[in-house]
Amino acid sequence: MKIMTRILIILAAALVVVGATVIFTNSTLAAKVMPGLSDGHRPEMGEFSPDEANFSRSGDGRPTHSLSEDGFRGDGRHDSRFSLFPTLKNLAVIVIIILAVIIVERLINLLKRRTKQPPAAPQGTE
Amino acid sequence: MKTDSPTKKKRSPTKINFVIDLSIFIAFLVAMDPRLTGMAIHEWLSIAFGTAVIVHLLLHWKWIIATTRRAFGKIAAQARINYILNILLFIAMTIIIFTGLMISEVALPGLTIQLQPNAAWRFLHSFSADAVLIIVGLHVALHWKWIVNAFRRYIVRPVLPTRIKMKQEEVHA
Ligand code: HEM
Numbered sequence: 001m002k003i004m005t006r007i008l009i010i011l012a013a014a015l016v017v018v019g020a021t022v023i024f025t026n027s028t029l030a031a032k033v034m035p036g037l038s039d040g041h042r043p044e045m046g047e048f049s050p051d052e053a054n055f056s057r058s059g060d061g062r063p064t065h066s067l068s069e070d071g072f073r074g075d076g077r078h079d080s081r082f083s084l085f086p087t088l089k090n091l092a093v094i095v096i097i098i099l100a101v102i103i104v105e106r107l108i109n110l111l112k113r114r115t116k117q118p119p120a121a122p123q124g125t126e
Numbered sequence: 127m128k129t130d131s132p133t134k135k136k137r138s139p140t141k142i143n144f145v146i147d148l149s150i151f152i153a154f155l156v157a158m159d160p161r162l163t164g165m166a167i168h169e170w171l172s173i174a175f176g177t178a179v180i181v182h183l184l185l186h187w188k189w190i191i192a193t194t195r196r197a198f199g200k201i202a203a204q205a206r207i208n209y210i211l212n213i214l215l216f217i218a219m220t221i222i223i224f225t226g227l228m229i230s231e232v233a234l235p236g237l238t239i240q241l242q243p244n245a246a247w248r249f250l251h252s253f254s255a256d257a258v259l260i261i262v263g264l265h266v267a268l269h270w271k272w273i274v275n276a277f278r279r280y281i282v283r284p285v286l287p288t289r290i291k292m293k294q295e296e297v298h299a
Contacts, residue, residue: 030246090159
């Protein structure tokens with residue numbers, strides 16, 4: 001029962017986010033933030049024709065917009081060959097962020113230690 | 127003094143958290159590259175991923191409640207940053223999964239559910255995916271010490287002694 005209540009709370013929070021997203025996409029602000037999307041254009045992801053904005057579905061429900069061989073729209077963002085490169089690239093982004101945070105943390109600690117000399121006992125970390 | 131009875135060995139909650147968090151992380155990396163898996167795996171894996179996120183939140187429920195109560199009072203800067211980051215992560219994750227469902231090409235049509243996909247959902251889907259990548263990086267960075275400790279405890283330590291034993295056996299044979 002307790003778990004069910006918690007799951008419902010999580011789903012309710014998600015629903016609030018979904019509601020806000022729907023309101024945002026229908027707002028005039030969205031047109032400003034995502035220029036060109038209302039007429040179906042997605043500039044930063046390369047080419048795709050305006051009529052794909054509200055693309056139609058075939059009888060079996062699959063979209064009828066033109067897909068490349070691997071089932072993706074050729075939006076020029078990735079090439080269509082099988083490659084681990086995008087995953088490694090994502091992993092590299094995460095590693096760079098981790099390193100940056102660790103370096104900043106160390107620098108802050110160093111500065112703190114320099115500005116106020118603590119008494120003999122070492123500080124406990126979290 | 128040992129408190130654990132030898133017959134009923136309690137599973138460590140840290141170990142359960144570690145296994146779930148590691149699975150979520152790997153699933154996220156796989157979901158981030160739909161061309162690697164194909165659309166069907168991308169969509170179904172990501173839907174399962176949503177369930178794993180709920181389990182993750184349930185396992186950290188006490189932390190969520192305690193920090194939410196303290197969040198508006200006086201707390202350490204790092205704890206506040208961590209809290210805000212987690213909220214952003216939840217929001218962005220919800221947007222990815224929701225917009226993913228809106229543009230679904232395999233999973234929902236397969237269940238004969240027809241939605242109205244449009245370019246805005248598509249844009250939000252990849253935009254929030256990029257945002258989550260950065261937030262996940264920061265999230266992992268802020269929990270780095272915990273991750274390193276758990277990795278040592280549950281992966282390095284159990285594997286290393288067996289390796290050493292195997293090498294010793296090889297030498298004796
Ligand atoms: C953890 C959750 C998810 C992540 C991290 C994620 C990530 C991504 C990424 C990075 C792309 C490529 C975007 C691009 O190249 O412009 C993509 C495309 C796509 N995703 Fe997801 N996704 C998730 C969940 C879902 C779900 C739940 C569904 C549907 C049930 C879905 C359906 C799609 C579809 C249909 C595309 C192709 C869009 C296109 O052709 O441009 N995704 N996703």
